[in-house]
Amino acid sequence: MKGASKVIQVEHVVKWIQLTHQKIVATKDKLTELDQAIGDGDHGINLARGLDAAIQNLSPDESKEDLGEVFQKIGMALIAKVGGASGALYGSAFVHMAKVCKGKKLISLAELAQVIEAGAMGIKARGRAEVGDKTMLDIWQPLADYLNEHIEKVSWEKVQQFLFEQMEKTKELVAKKGRAAFLESRSIGHLDPGAVSSTYLFIALCETLDRGE
Amino acid sequence: MKGASKVIQVEHVVKWIQLTHQKIVATKDKLTELDQAIGDGDHGINLARGLDAAIQNLSPDESKEDLGEVFQKIGMALIAKVGGASGALYGSAFVHMAKVCKGKKLISLAELAQVIEAGAMGIKARGRAEVGDKTMLDIWQPLADYLNEHIEKVSWEKVQQFLFEQMEKTKELVAKKGRAAFLESRSIGHLDPGAVSSTYLFIALCETLDRGE
Amino acid sequence: MKKLINHPDYVVQEMIEGMALAHPQIIRKLNDTNILVRTDLNNAKVALVSGGGSGHEPAHGGFVGTGMLDAAVAGEVFTSPTPDQILEAIKAVDRGKGVLLIIKNYSGDVMNFEMAMELAEAEGILVEKVVVDDDVAVKNSTYTVGRRGIAGTIFVHKIAGALAEQGASLDEVKQIADRVILQTKSMGMALSSCIIPAVGKPGFELPEDEMEMGMGIHGEPGIERKKVVSADEVASVLVSHLQKEMPLAANDRVAVMVNGLGATPMMELYIVSRKVSQLLQESKIQVHRTFVGEYMTSLEMAGCSVTFLKLDNVLAELLDQPAQTIAW
Amino acid sequence: MKKLINHPDYVVQEMIEGMALAHPQIIRKLNDTNILVRTDLNNAKVALVSGGGSGHEPAHGGFVGTGMLDAAVAGEVFTSPTPDQILEAIKAVDRGKGVLLIIKNYSGDVMNFEMAMELAEAEGILVEKVVVDDDVAVKNSTYTVGRRGIAGTIFVHKIAGALAEQGASLDEVKQIADRVILQTKSMGMALSSCIIPAVGKPGFELPEDEMEMGMGIHGEPGIERKKVVSADEVASVLVSHLQKEMPLAANDRVAVMVNGLGATPMMELYIVSRKVSQLLQESKIQVHRTFVGEYMTSLEMAGCSVTFLKLDNVLAELLDQPAQTIAW
């Protein structure tokens, strides 16, 4: 270990998404079960398929591309291959992230917080959800806020702890958006599948950056 | 017990069919299972329904009617209410039996053998089956033959034994007529449902006549 | 047994009532019977009567209407209707041009329809019959009962119905029906059993990993019970059995029916039908039309059957004539 | 899991191929997509595009054809199709008169169709959308996502399709679609669950003696889980929920749909529809037409839904226009 990264480059993003893919494939059944409880049971399958497409899309040598291009590629792959609510939302998040990274080959950690904030905005704009609606936004927005605040001397381990806490909080919420909203108060007591998959996404990010290079 | 009847009158026939109805209702599930094995599983239900109609049709005071009329009534009820193969066949049997009893208020045991023979003819004519085809005919025809031979000093207990033997023999036969014929040699090892219900029919006759009146 | 019913004893009557209430433009129920007759019985034509045990819906009531059947007689579940009911149907639709009975080849159906035919003839009505025996899963033998009638029956209804509608004679209608029967072969398979409401338990049990090839529409055992194979393999096996009995050559023309037995999702039927289409394409056999859906079911059985009808110009044209029924 | 499939990953693609192979007169498949478009795209008219997750067959590909949809986009099982596919469908059927998207009210469908709409607009295509939300089992609230779109969607396809066929403008077609949506209420119930092929196990479990009222077509839980009751009681409960949301008075005119969810035999659907007919008759409500069968299914789920569409003369006439599709 060479210590945590201080900047984010294309190679980190590629690693991040590859690691996310591994995690989602490994937890596909769990995500499916969570979605069966308050949705329709396809979340794990859809994400695994979409992330598979996303990593196929990333050429082994991404050095010629900038972060904007890579995020755009990932976003478009997710939009085209995940389907359902989460495909539109994850896709919109990455496309929004691509916009703020346009032309950049490298960003600072402080900029990373803004990139994630941009992703949250993408989700909000597309899904018209608010924080507290028991959706993936309940990971994205709090994380962006947390990073904005703590980025000076961020501990990726603490971020992971924070993520799990946020994820657990979705259990007690009443779903207001997405398929779980049809259940009204009966959605209480279940984790939101999208919040769980977003947690894995960012755990993968933490691990990628923590490991450094 | 006043000893076995030497003649058959309308009241015997009514008792016979009532007793048959009881036996079929009691063994409905067994007949269904036999029919499920090599047919379609409706034999018990259909016969119970048809015999119910038949006994409803028999007025409490049949004394004004002759045997021909009573057999005809039973036959028509079976034809109209059993359905399927056995409705047509039992119905045809009783209608044929009615013909040979036309105008008679009373028949001897020797005549009874001929009446059953007539019933067997009805089944044969309608179903184009031969003895050995693994059908109800494998009860009717042998019984008619047996009675014709032994009617002088018939033992109703021995008849019952004979019936059960005939019934058991259908197990080893290959079905050549009816739904079980589709199974070809796989019909071996199963009792024929129609042979079983016919056995019950004639057991009821034996009991009726043995009990006498 | 989990069913949307009120009482096992009334399923047939209530279903027939439901059909008549839902489609008064097309059919009506004869009072105190389980007979559906078409509403437009005006023009003098040969009448077509079919029927059989219930549980095979939409057969046969779903095929009553202009251009197909004039009446359908519904027996109890899986039980042939009785001669008195069939006779009533014959009398209700006879318009003096004669009546053709379309019977599926089961002892019960054949006997009850024949009895009705005798009664009708005794009343001076001209009646003919044809017996459909399209199921190649059963050996064809004149010594026994021959083959079962299954989904191919619908093609007989359609083509004979179209010819009758055009004013053909009873003889002509019977002849074309017999021609269709000769040219029609079917075979089915099941993934699961079904429950006769009055019985309350399945007719047979199929283990979770097995299927039955050649299954009859009343749950009669088929040719072979085996491990579940892919949809493509199922289609190939069924098609090869059909081809063995009715060899088709390049440029022959067929109509195809991929029929669901009741509980099979349309998604699966189309996956099977895809392979059937491909196999026929490979053999350069012309497919005139393909019918995919539920035509002749077995209550809630999962599975399907495939039917080929070999066409000539006359049959093809009649098949394409319009028909106003619930289910064509 | 016992299914007639080849591989869970290919069920949608193979089904769409099967549909296109079976019905080349009516539909064709766009290369490298799971989009079915009608074959007769000649006359300049407003185009209708619908779609959604697969597993609801015959919806939506079964309703593509003259007088109904111009294209249907099939997503993975229970998964909304993606914007690129929807965009392709829009481009394939646009004839310069504009395109109406008919969307069922699920977050995934709404978002993906909206994204496609934005992309199409960016390419200069005139696009409008309507969102169907007929399922009264869900509370109607502007604070949340509102109601689900279920079987009533088919009435939107039919009536908007008929008006488009007559040459109406995009605005007019959108308006009538919105009118149908306002006048359409549905509710369903399930006796059993279904299995997404790629998941391989049921979405939920219903004990042998229980049913779920208000069940969604993706197995979303309903209003109440309770002991199985009679078909008549099921019909009464569904009808009373519909009536509560759309009170009908004597002489009001409706179209009724009793829709099977996949594994329910037609016998049972007609037993339910009988009671629905009777209830409407008792309330002196005029039933213009009744549709009984499978229109919007949930794979092999057992159960049904009931839909009421309140008609005026215009809607009734459009409903009765002919349509050439697989499943109408």
Ligand SMILES: Nc1ncnc2c1ncn2[C@@H]1O[C@H](COP(=O)(O)OP(=O)(O)O)[C@@H](O)[C@H]1O
């Ligand atoms: N409007 C929305 N805004 C934000 N997130 C949403 C919205 N709708 C759904 N989601 C998220 O999507 C997840 C479900 O994704 P998925 O199962 O793939 O889609 P679908 O519900 O279409 O099957 C939910 O758990 C939730 O986190």
Ligand SMILES: Nc1ncnc2c1ncn2[C@@H]1O[C@H](COP(=O)(O)OP(=O)(O)O)[C@@H](O)[C@H]1O
């Ligand atoms: N052609 C026939 N001749 C004589 N008996 C027959 C014939 N066909 C069937 N049967 C008898 O009918 C019985 C079946 O009766 P049932 O189950 O009521 O009719 P189905 O086969 O129509 O369901 C068989 O067990 C057999 O005894």
Ligand SMILES: [Mg+2]
């Ligand atoms: Mg989902």
Ligand SMILES: [Mg+2]
């Ligand atoms: Mg039987």
Ligand SMILES: [Mg+2]
């Ligand atoms: Mg039977």
Ligand SMILES: [Mg+2]
């Ligand atoms: Mg989904």
